[in-house]
Amino acid sequence: MLSTLSSIVLLLLVSVVIVENSVIKSCKAQVDKLDTCMSVVQFPSDCNSGIVNLTDTDYEKCITMSFFWSYPLHNLTLIIKTPFTQQHQPYAIHLDNEQVMSAVSHVYRIFNNQEIDVTTKDKTLTQYSDSNYEIILKFQGPDRLHRYGVNIDYKVLPM
Numbered sequence: 815m816l817s818t819l820s821s822i823v824l825l826l827l828v829s830v831v832i833v834e835n836s837v838i839k840s841c842k843a844q845v846d847k848l849d850t851c852m853s854v855v856q857f858p859s860d861c862n863s864g865i866v867n868l869t870d871t872d873y874e875k876c877i878t879m880s881f882f883w884s885y886p887l888h889n890l891t892l893i894i895k896t897p898f899t900q901q902h903q904p905y906a907i908h909l910d911n912e913q914v915m916s917a918v919s920h921v922y923r924i925f926n927n928q929e930i931d932v933t934t935k936d937k938t939l940t941q942y943s944d945s946n947y948e949i950i951l952k953f954q955g956p957d958r959l960h961r962y963g964v965n966i967d968y969k970v971l972p973m
Contacts, residue, residue: 840865843890851876855966856884867893874899881966886917886955891924896970899947903972907949909939910967917955917964924950942973 843857843864851873857864866881868874874895883890898905911934914921922929925944929952932939941949953966 839863842867845873847872848882851878852880852882854882854884855890857890859885859887861888863889863891865891865893868895869893877970879968879970882963883917883953883955883966884963885959886953886961886964887959888955888957890953890955890966892951892953892966894949894951894968895947896943898943898970898972902947904943904947905973906940906942906971907968908971909941909951910937910965911935911939912937913965913967914939914953917961918953919956920954922952922954924952 839861840863841857841861843855843866845866846854846856848854853873855864855866873879875897877897879894881892894907896905896907909921911921915933915935920931920933921939923932923941924930932941932951941951943949955964
């Protein structure tokens with residue numbers, strides 16, 4: 815009886831540890847400006863999901879944008895707004911996919927709180943603005959560090 819009780823308690827403790835370690839910690843990524851439309855993005859190592867929101871930033875005015883994701887680990891979500899967002903005009907972005915796919919395993923489009931896998935091996939990944947005139951992309955990096963960083967470059971085109 816005591817052995818069974820000890821086993822149950824041990825199993826419960828292991829379950830709690832597994833659940834505790836699997837919690838996703840989101841954080842606002844640190845964005846360091848290098849130039850008008852160029853920056854370095856990074857977030858703490860204990861953060862599993864960094865978020866960069868371009869709303870109400872100088873980057874929202876950029877037609878060509880370049881982010882260097884420093885130490886790409888786990889997930890980076892990029893909320894893209896452009897000059898066309900404030901004008902309520904649809905637009906598209908052309909993402910330099912060759913650079914991204916060298917360090918990222920998947921790219922997801924977030925639309926209506928749903929993640930849609932838009933990963934492709936094509937040289938360019940094209941995405942169109944939604945009804946809010948924004949594009950939300952999630953980049954899934956590795957769980958272990960494989961490289962120093964990756965460039966996330968895109969161009970904005972009116973439709």
